Amino acid sequence: MSSVPQLYSSVGKLFFMKTIICCVFFLLISATTGYGRPTPADISASMVKYLSCTPLEWLQMEQQLPILATEDLCLAAIYNWTGVHPLWVTGDGPTKQGKIILGYLKDSYRHGLDPNEYKVDRILELWDSEDSDELAMLETLLTYNLVKYVHDIGYGRLQPLASDPALFAEAGDLSFNPLLTIGHILSTSDLDQFLAALPPHHYHYTALKVALERYRNIAEQGGWPSIPQGPSLRPDDTDPRIILVRKRLQVTEGPAGTGFDTESTHYDTLLKQAVQAFQRRHGLLVDGIIGANTLAAMNIPAADRVNSIRLNMVRWRWHDHDLGEQYVLVNIAAFNLKAFQGEDIVLDMPVIVGEEQHQTPVFSSKIKYLDFNPFWNIPTSIAQDEELPKLRKNKNYLVNRHVRLFSGWQSDAIELDSTVMDWHNVSRGQMAGYKLRQDPGPWNALGKIKFSFPNRYSVYMHGTPAQNLFNRTQRDFSHGCIRVSDPLALAIFVLENQPDDWPKEKIEEIYQQELRKVIRLSSPLPVYITYLTTWVDKSGIVHFNRDIYLRDVSLHNALL
Numbered sequence: 001m002s003s004v005p006q007l008y009s010s011v012g013k014l015f016f017m018k019t020i021i022c023c024v025f026f027l028l029i030s031a032t033t034g035y036g037r038p039t040p041a042d043i044s045a046s047m048v049k050y051l052s053c054t055p056l057e058w059l060q061m062e063q064q065l066p067i068l069a070t071e072d073l074c075l076a077a078i079y080n081w082t083g084v085h086p087l088w089v090t091g092d093g094p095t096k097q098g099k100i101i102l103g104y105l106k107d108s109y110r111h112g113l114d115p116n117e118y119k120v121d122r123i124l125e126l127w128d129s130e131d132s133d134e135l136a137m138l139e140t141l142l143t144y145n146l147v148k149y150v151h152d153i154g155y156g157r158l159q160p161l162a163s164d165p166a167l168f169a170e171a172g173d174l175s176f177n178p179l180l181t182i183g184h185i186l187s188t189s190d191l192d193q194f195l196a197a198l199p200p201h202h203y204h205y206t207a208l209k210v211a212l213e214r215y216r217n218i219a220e221q222g223g224w225p226s227i228p229q230g231p232s233l234r235p236d237d238t239d240p241r242i243i244l245v246r247k248r249l250q251v252t253e254g255p256a257g258t259g260f261d262t263e264s265t266h267y268d269t270l271l272k273q274a275v276q277a278f279q280r281r282h283g284l285l286v287d288g289i290i291g292a293n294t295l296a297a298m299n300i301p302a303a304d305r306v307n308s309i310r311l312n313m314v315r316w317r318w319h320d321h322d323l324g325e326q327y328v329l330v331n332i333a334a335f336n337l338k339a340f341q342g343e344d345i346v347l348d349m350p351v352i353v354g355e356e357q358h359q360t361p362v363f364s365s366k367i368k369y370l371d372f373n374p375f376w377n378i379p380t381s382i383a384q385d386e387e388l389p390k391l392r393k394n395k396n397y398l399v400n401r402h403v404r405l406f407s408g409w410q411s412d413a414i415e416l417d418s419t420v421m422d423w424h425n426v427s428r429g430q431m432a433g434y435k436l437r438q439d440p441g442p443w444n445a446l447g448k449i450k451f452s453f454p455n456r457y458s459v460y461m462h463g464t465p466a467q468n469l470f471n472r473t474q475r476d477f478s479h480g481c482i483r484v485s486d487p488l489a490l491a492i493f494v495l496e497n498q499p500d501d502w503p504k505e506k507i508e509e510i511y512q513q514e515l516r517k518v519i520r521l522s523s524p525l526p527v528y529i530t531y532l533t534t535w536v537d538k539s540g541i542v543h544f545n546r547d548i549y550l551r552d553v554s555l556h557n558a559l560l
Contacts, residue, residue, distance in 0.1 A: 046136035112310030207536035223302030366524035
């Protein structure tokens with residue numbers, strides 16, 4: 001297979017290519033006999049009408065990246081490279097490769113994708129045609145929807161990125177090259193194996209795929225009963241609605257939802273255990289009381305749960321498909337961090353994430369160094385919006401918090417006495433010029449350890465002296481960074497598998513000291529900052545959580 005050509009060229013070259021296509025078209029037309037089943041030449045001649053695009057459109061191709069988003073340009077680029085001849089169709093119908101392609105397009109629903117997005121119904125209508133025009137259309141439909149499927153199953157669809165580039169920065173792949181994709185497909189000896197390898201194969205994704213089938217079956221069978229509003233239901237209560245609660249839990253709670261009388265109106269111990277299991281996997285307060293929040297979660301329709309699973313499968317396609325042998329996974333929506341060794345969870349701890357106006361972003365990176373007893377350089381925005389107003393009320397505000405003031409951000413900046421400054425005459429712009437740095441210690445906002453990983457958002461993980469906040473069910477209190485509840489345990493996990501010698505006792509000793517120490521990792525550790533409102537644990541239990549930033553709504557709307 002020759003190397004993939006440049007997609008862009010001069011207007012003269014584009015006109016020349018257009019002329020060549022037209023010449024090929026007339027030569028092929030003159031070669032057809034008009035009798036019997038279509039020949040490859042007949043199909044090639046008919047294909048031209050589906051490849052027409054003006055020189056101006058070709059000239060604008062560079063401005064219309066990604067080319068995948070424009071079907072006409074995508075097809076023109078592919079067949080101008082491969083030659084105007086069918087790749088998946090003959091006069092006798094689709095080839096073996098064509099049948100494999102159709103099979104994957106049809107099965108895309110198993111991944112939460114919509115086969116209608118890949119024109120499966122139209123492809124099936126044309127499948128047994130003996131007309132050269134229809135076979136040409138079938139050929140081009142298979143080609144375009146094949147490369148579209150390859151992109152979508154590998155990187156996620158492009159619509160979210162187009163709708164909100166900031167919110168969905170991880171979605172899709174703007175550099176995706178259809179020509180390179182077709183080149184790989186034409187050179188592979190096993191197309192089935194090639195396509196099967198495209199989606200993520202880690203447990204987080206494959207378990208959601210199983211859950212999707214299960215919840216689709218539940219929805220198709222009528223879902224679960226809706227429970228009327230009313231007073232909170234507590235253990236030992238008797239209420240007619242409890243019958244509906246029992247039937248509701250019997251549908252989804254597995255072993256916890258079985259073994260009790262579904263016609264009983266009494267809230268007994270077995271039902272309490274099932275309610276607590278439901279609350280636990282929905283991120284609710286596990287108190288066994290069916291209050292407003294628990295009732296609302298029970299009444300979410302099965303179809304909505306199906307959609308939630310689909311959306312979270314979309315999110316997994318944005319991340320690396322091979323997560324690595326050892327990695328850290330933060331779920332923003334669940335306020336949770338898990339550390340993985342293979343498929344085993346070796347750490348599981350609560351975290352604090354960004355509040356509504358300072359949302360923690362989704363991205364992937366690698367932890368490159370740990371900062372024990374770190375300084376906290378207060379971000380300019382916090383200095384302007386929070387520190388300055390408080391200094392105007394209390395000139396000792398910085399000193400009381402062990403925050404030092406410097407004349408600037410340069411290395412040679414001099415330290416100033418914040419208690420003698422006239423803060424009422426310091427503007428927001430002037431405040432941005434000062435550097436505020438909090439000393440290490442039990443008062444430090446970053447706690448005892450900072451975990452740094454390069455990213456464009458300046459987000460990192462760190463400890464915190466405010467340990468009481470981890471007792472809250474909803475933990476969105478930060479300015480965007482991630483506060484971990486047990487930084488020492490995380491540091492031990494990060495360092496213990498490094499090529500360097502970092503025994504647990506040595507890390508604990510450094511942790512107990514008060515001097516600052518930076519440890520750079522010789523083997524950076526993958527960290528994935530995710531936003532998962534649905535996931536499956538290692539026991540196969542499906543968890544649903546609150547959409548704290550309403551990102552499910554935004555993603556659903558972008559995919560419509």
